Amino acid sequence: MNAIIEEERRLAAAAAAGQPVIVRAEGLTKQVSTPDHDLVIVRQASFQVAAGESVAIVGASGSGKSTLLGLLAGLDVPSAGRVWIDGEDLFAKDEDGRARLRGRLVGFVFQSFQLLPALTAVENVMLPLELAGARDAAARAARVLGQVGLGERLGHYPRQLSGGEQQRVAVARAFATEPKLLFADEPTGNLDSATGAQMIELLFSMNREHGTTLVLVTHDEALADRCDRRIAIAGGVVSA
């Protein structure tokens, strides 16, 4: 009963801010079985993010940040709990339905980039555009790569790029489709402070200009500070 009242209050607050809720997690739990014992990585996480908001998920290494982010994006299935993206119940859909929803609304930057080694930088960035059926994929991909400072490296394969460069390609890939919602796992983790600052600029200009909601996992205080608010996680327990 209490939870529902609490929920009502939050929704009201968001509405008061004039913005609809874009991400809503409810009792989100991820538990894995290891041979000797069961491990709860994320425990009963409930929170929401309003459209246009920027949120930093912070916590110690191994606290469950990446796991939580993956659950929010529907890349993994929870043991319990639900997630709504733009009002749609993520886990009521099948794997395919979740993929389509991501294609429409979500960009995702992996902690370890996960670029496709078979494709050049520009082809990696084109991939989500083409999957979404965009016509001018090549031009748009080239433009976005230009924005992350890789305009000269379009035809290079991931293995020809440095870690930081690969990370920038990954970020470019995530926002090439101009998603309403961007999840990024340590987007500045491998970058020097100057390039990191550029990256932060880029993310927040997206936020400003297109109203892109940012959900970022970060250790970077500068980045966390730029966000509207923080969600702290410790030992899998979220405190919003």
Place this chain on the structure above:
Amino acid sequence: MKNLSIAMKMLRRNAQAGEAKVLAAALFVAVASVTTVGFFADRVRGALDRQANELLGGDLVVIADHPVPRPFVERAGSDGLDVAATTTFPSMVSGQAGVSLSEIKAVSRSFPLRGRIRVADAPAAPDREAEGSPRPGTVWVGVPLVSRIGAAVGESIRVGNATLTVGAIITREPDSVLDFFGIAPRVLMNEADLAATGLVQVGSRVTYRLLVAGDARAVARYDARVRPRLERGERIEGVRDARSEVRVSLERAQRFLGLASLLSVVLASVAVALAARRFSIRQTDSAAMMRCLGAAQADIFAINAWQFLALAAAGCAAGTLAGFGAQAMLAHWLSAFFTVALPAPGWRPAVQGAVIGMVLVLGFTIPPLLRLRNVPTLRVLRSDIAVAEPSSLVAYALGLGALSALIVWQAGDAKLGGIALGGFAIALGVAAVAGYGLIRALSRLRAGASGPWRYGLANLRRRTGSSLVQVMALGVGIMAMLLLTLVRTDLIVKWQKSMPADMPNRFAINVQTDQLPLVKDYFAGLGLATPDLYPMVRGRLVAIGERAVSPADFEDQRARRLVEREFNLSWAQELRPDNRIVAGAWWKPGASEAQLSVEEGIAKTLSIGVGDTLTWDVGGTRFGAKVTSLRKVEWDSFKANFFVIASPGVLESHPASWITSFHLPAGREEVVNRLVERFPNVSVIDLTAIMGQVKRISDQVSRAVEFVFLFAIAAGLVVLFAAITSTQDERVFEGAVMRTLGASRRQIVLTQLSEFLAIGLLAGLVAAAGAVGLAMVLSERVLGVPYEFDWVVPVAGLLAGGAGVAIAGLLGTRKVVDSPPLAAIRAVT
């Protein structure tokens, strides 16, 4: 031993992985393929060895094209050896129900010296071992004669001028293990009745044998005495050197099957190499870890090598069992070749299978294992540290060398081995070059392709090496299948169609000169075209130019046999339209010089050229004549043709018999029956029966080869499976990333499909091109039928390749679309 137990523990874990299954499957297919043929060959060899002296009918045989000289017979008697004599020749025999050509064998009372004849009272009745041979006045006949001419036990049949009573039906003869040309069933008679038949006369093809048997030392002594005194037209055959033509041709067939079975071994080696490589890549981290924990390089090598050996042993054992089962099929299909039951196979082929398995394992898994030995310990800390790859060609040289040695060994001699090796190398090389070009060309198209197709093609390019291996292996497998199914039937049908409807289907031989006008009248009287009759004089080639000819002068088996025997010489005024002069010129009418025209093939075999004078011995008189032309002959016209034709005036003075071929319309068998009734000395050979037999045998052989090539297809599929497994992780990862970026199941499946489809279509293309090319060569060079391109072949190749690979590929990568992205990524990185 410590390493062995660690290895077994690790193997239990690794056995579930794809590459372990691939390795075992590849060895299974290779060993099954080789042992199938091996076991079968062993059984045939066993039958031939066990019955070698039965096959001869004695321990030693003197064979001659004239009665065996008295001194040889007397010598045997004084050496204390048992002797028997046989006289064999083809002739027509007739009974109440019809006439048939048969192989007459007149034997002395003591025949057979070795082995027993089995007889029965009726074709289906139980048979028994016969006592000795037919008594005078009786014959024993082969099963087919019972229905063909009504030769049941108790009936009489006519053999030449003699009337003899059927005493028994022969179910098995000692001196025929094989039934190659069973069209002429046996008539066994007593030699006492031979004169009464009146069949042994000038120009008839009679073979005389003197069989001897006895104490081994006495036989050897006899052999040593008689052999140096053999004259022309005489030869001696012992159990040891009984390399009969049957044996030679069987060995050749086995060798061919053996080589065909090696194709699967070659393909399997590719799968083994792929699997071993993936295994070593996956073991890299644990190897680094073990080195950190103090394992020596040798330990790491041993632990992994033990795992391979255990897998190999399992694969080999299963393969050998399967081969043992499959050889029964082979023996069953080829049953028509054999008149005797084949003995059970020995253990030797199993050893052969094990050797092949070990060659594959050692040759193709050691290079990647050596790589594991060199894993730097630093790898534990930094996974991006590359492991030095041994230069692949050098590393695999061992395996390739062993494989080549295997091929040469299987082929039996260096030349054939070289040809087979070259054939495999060219086939794979051409497939590789073509495949590489096609992959490059196709991946260049990717800029123009849309969405999923682009990514599929990009993968094709990125995995060029692995794609190429798949295209090659599958291409070769599909090609073998195309050739054996579509192309073969197509060629045979075309070849059969290319024969005219009124093509001769009967040969009549042994017509005497004084019967010529009568035979012509006989045909004319029945309203049939008068057949052309050609004279035939038997003569021996004595010298080419100044050089005396003896069989020992020739390396070539065929040349030897030709020189040993008598030639059929003919004469003619005019060049026949189905013969064509290729060198020199045909004689002018009225030319008085003695001239010869020689068929080009035999001229080449015996190194005879235009201008050479050939000396002949015909019935004891010698004469020389100059070769003035070489001819090309269409042998498959089914007309009587001659290696050597003389100009008029050379041979006429010698006794001749005449030969002709004619077309007998269906349902007019009475023409032949009455012909033989009127001219008992004439033999009519039914070509349709021979052609039917040839077709039956060639069908059986090609079915056997097809069966062996099925293993090649299976090996091709294992390669596909190996390649899919070796890229499985990448595919799962790519699928997960694409899912993250919003790709639907359809899009992911399409991406995978496009890559597999491309590989399958390329393999189909390579296969179709190869099959069409080979069909062209076979058609024009071997069958002499102009090749007509048939769309069915490439279409079938592309369909088989495209659909087959796509389905197999998608089945193999189901995982890619069925798991949540993060779980998939975590599983493979």
